[in-house]
Amino acid sequence: xxxxxxxxxxxxxxxxxxxxxxxxxxxxxxxxxxxxxxxxxxxxxxxxxxxxxxxxxxxxxxxxxxxxxxxxxxxxxxxxxxxxxxxxxxxxxxxxxxxxxxxxxxxxxxxxxxxxxxxxxxxxxxxxxxxxxxxxxxxxxxxxxxxxxxxxxxxxxxxxxxxxxxxxxxxxxxxxxxxxxxxxxxxxxxxxxxxxxxxxxxxxxxxxxxxxxxxxxxxxxxxxxxxxxxxxxxxxxxxxxxxxxxxxxxxxxxxxxxxxxxxxxxxxxxxxxxxxxxxxxxxxxxxxxxxxxxxxxxxxxxxxxxxxxxxxxxxxxxxxxxxxxxxxxxxxxxxxxxxxxxxx
Amino acid sequence: xxxxxxxxxxxxxxxxxxxxxxxxxxxxxxxxxxxxxxxxxxxxxxxxxxxxxxxxxxxxxxxxxxxxxxxxxxxxxxxxxxxxxxxxxxxxxxxxxxxxxxxxxxxxxxxxxxxxxxxxxxxxxxxxxxxxxxxxxxxxxxxxxxxxxxxxxxxxxxxxxxxxxxxxxxxxxxxxxxxxxxxxxxxxxxxxxxxxxxxxxxxxxxxxxxxxxxxxxxxxxxxxxxxxxxxxxxxxxxxxxxxxxxxxxxxxxxxxxxxxxxxxxxxxxxxxxxxxxxxxxxxxxxxxxxxxxxxxxxxxxxxxxxxxxxxxxxxxxxxxxxxxxxxxxxxxxxxxxxxxxxxx
Numbered sequence: 001x002x003x004x005x006x007x008x009x010x011x012x013x014x015x016x017x018x019x020x021x022x023x024x025x026x027x028x029x030x031x032x033x034x035x036x037x038x039x040x041x042x043x044x045x046x047x048x049x050x051x052x053x054x055x056x057x058x059x060x061x062x063x064x065x066x067x068x069x070x071x072x073x074x075x076x077x078x079x080x081x082x083x084x085x086x087x088x089x090x091x092x093x094x095x096x097x098x099x100x101x102x103x104x105x106x107x108x109x110x111x112x113x114x115x116x117x118x119x120x121x122x123x124x125x126x127x128x129x130x131x132x133x134x135x136x137x138x139x140x141x142x143x144x145x146x147x148x149x150x151x152x153x154x155x156x157x158x159x160x161x162x163x164x165x166x167x168x169x170x171x172x173x174x175x176x177x178x179x180x181x182x183x184x185x186x187x188x189x190x191x192x193x194x195x196x197x198x199x200x201x202x203x204x205x206x207x208x209x210x211x212x213x214x215x216x217x218x219x220x221x222x223x224x225x226x227x228x229x230x231x232x233x234x235x236x237x238x239x240x241x242x243x244x245x246x247x248x249x250x251x252x253x254x255x256x257x258x259x260x261x262x263x264x265x266x267x268x269x270x271x272x273x274x275x276x277x278x279x280x281x282x283x284x285x286x287x288x289x290x291x292x293x294x295x296x297x298x299x300x301x302x303x304x305x306x307x308x309x310x311x312x313x314x315x316x317x318x319x320x321x322x323x324x325x326x327x328x329x330x331x332x333x334x335x336x337x338x339x340x341x342x343x344x
Numbered sequence: 345x346x347x348x349x350x351x352x353x354x355x356x357x358x359x360x361x362x363x364x365x366x367x368x369x370x371x372x373x374x375x376x377x378x379x380x381x382x383x384x385x386x387x388x389x390x391x392x393x394x395x396x397x398x399x400x401x402x403x404x405x406x407x408x409x410x411x412x413x414x415x416x417x418x419x420x421x422x423x424x425x426x427x428x429x430x431x432x433x434x435x436x437x438x439x440x441x442x443x444x445x446x447x448x449x450x451x452x453x454x455x456x457x458x459x460x461x462x463x464x465x466x467x468x469x470x471x472x473x474x475x476x477x478x479x480x481x482x483x484x485x486x487x488x489x490x491x492x493x494x495x496x497x498x499x500x501x502x503x504x505x506x507x508x509x510x511x512x513x514x515x516x517x518x519x520x521x522x523x524x525x526x527x528x529x530x531x532x533x534x535x536x537x538x539x540x541x542x543x544x545x546x547x548x549x550x551x552x553x554x555x556x557x558x559x560x561x562x563x564x565x566x567x568x569x570x571x572x573x574x575x576x577x578x579x580x581x582x583x584x585x586x587x588x589x590x591x592x593x594x595x596x597x598x599x600x601x602x603x604x605x606x607x608x609x610x611x612x613x614x615x616x617x618x619x620x621x622x623x624x625x626x627x628x629x630x631x632x633x634x635x636x637x638x639x640x641x642x643x644x645x646x647x648x649x650x651x652x653x654x655x656x657x658x659x660x661x662x663x664x665x666x667x668x669x670x671x672x673x674x675x676x677x678x679x680x681x682x683x684x685x686x687x688x
Binding site: 191218228230235 | 478479489492493524525526533534535537556557558559560561562570571572573574576578579580581582583584585586587588589591
């Protein structure tokens with residue numbers, strides 16, 4: 001079996017840090033993916049020793065600094081040249097890893113990805129694609145916050161990039177693409193969406209027209225395209241609502257401790273229920289539009305989420321989806337050029 | 345007891361029509377609110393007869409046409425001068441009712457409200473305020489789709505209007521106002537939100553800064569202000585997610601029919617659960633910024649929702665919240681004027 005592409009993991013990143021990242025790297029390594037743990041060797045070694053996990057293709061790359069979860073990304077990146085996220089991106093840039101995964105400060109990861117790894121020619125705005133869990137296949141929501149105030153042709157680029165990602169990495173042959181709006185009919189939406197609609201019709205994408213907020217969780221559309229402001233609000237709203245529901249069910253569980261069977265049943269409902277909203281299943285959000293691969297994870301990611309994000313990055317690298325994506329964008333650059341004369 | 349203000353109900357409106365609207369009017373009338381049912385007398389009379397509900401202060405106003413749920417509002421309003429929503433608004437305009445409630449075509453209700461009832465001086469964009477159910481008090485999300493492409497000063501007007509609504513109609517003394525954005529820190533957001541932030545700071549509102557999507561359902565903020573495109577996406581997303589969750593729980597229920605106790609428990613969870621997302625509790629979304637009162641209900645509203653919407657409209661009228669709102673906007677018109685020199 002040829003060895004899989006090596007992934008650089010920002011081992012200091014996330015709310016928990018090494019205690020989550022190291023076990024995740026070990027799990028990925030056991031699945032055949034070589035991982036370079038980037039962080040402070042003094043903190044990483046004891047964790048690896050404790051897991052007895054040497055000789056699995058795991059390496060450590062020293063980074064003495066950490067970008068805090070609440071630091072301002074631009075300042076932190078300027079000041080902390082030896083931060084784990086910077087070092088991880090540099091490894092990829094130098095060809096010593098095929099992609100980077102981080103649960104650290106999202107803004108810093110996006111910034112570092114863009115500036116260190118570089119954007120694909122013609123891509124002004126790399127975009128974050130989040131895999132929203134549904135009852136069927138996940139729906140890719142793009143952009144969930146890498147950008148705000150997107151132009152119509154940016155939205156079209158998001159669609160083209162997500163299409164390649166879903167084909168190559170999720171294995172869907174001809175994904176459907178919807179434009180997030182406030183009504184299904186053509187002509188509904190704000191100025192940017194209306195203009196993007198016309199552009200989408202010119203692409204060879206499997207464009208199904210406008211979709212609405214309620215369509216994100218049905219699993220009936222593979223890709224939902226929106227501006228990063230709208231996508232970020234949607235993502236956080238779904239997260240908040242999921243938590244509220246979880247609380248109600250847990251309260252009910254406590255209230256309902258009259259019978260063992262009742263408890264077991266409610267608990268089972270709760271588990272199935274959280275699975276519907278289990279971001280860990282999909283790990284992280286790929287930042288599409290870079291010359292290389294970066295996957296951004298939620299700060300609160302658990303071991304499973306990070307492990308799955310590493311696997312996603314490795315598949316992405318194996319399929320060379322970023323190169324495929326560059327070719328597709330190039331092939332449809334006339335639509336982007338058209339877009340540049342946009343009124344909005 | 346002085347009689348309550350009369351409300352005109354678009355009795356033909358909604359997915360179901362008279363079968364929901366007539367019982368709702370009867371329930372409101374029993375609670376002391378006189379209602380004028382607007383629709384086809386031939387369809388309304390048998391329903392009223394069946395409920396034995398005459399002499400409760402109920403009246404019928406004849407309207408021979410209906411605007412369909414999927415008709416294009418502007419065209420329908422031009423063509424159907426005798427539609428139930430038009431006749432209902434005309435009754436209010438003529439002073440024969442204090443406010444209108446409709447579960448019909450939302451676009452038509454908004455359009456008819458704006459053109460027939462008229463906007464308050466200085467209000468360019470009346471806005472729909474939706475009461476989002478939370479574990480605590482409802483959160484008012486404004487605007488949920490009356491407008492798109494709002495300017496910063498429109499958002500400030502939405503905040504001022506919602507503040508009066510929450511004080512007068514929901515009885516909260518000094519409601520908190522948050523601006524929906526993609527990060528809590530000042531300076532986060534798109535161009536419109538950033539400029540609106542600065543304007544909000546100049547108002548005497550209890551402005552708490554930016555809030556995120558997850559804050560809509562915690563009940564920790566009374567009013568969340570956003571552009572109607574974002575608000576509409578959020579509203580429909582919440583609705584869709586609620587339905588998905590309900591389905592999962594119902595599936596679990598079916599699966600779990602091993603014990604009566606288990607079933608009772610799960611069923612109870614489901615009920616509590618739907619209550620968290622029970623829009624019927626609050627009935628409808630007031631359209632704020634009109635010289636009179638219009639409440640827009642979901643097409644799928646049940647009897648309880650319409651009844652509560654009628655009650656809300658009556659309270660609104662009793663408190664003369666629309667006049668109060670006009671005074672507040674006038675008092676802070678310098679902020680709107682400032683806004684008109686907006687860059688965005």
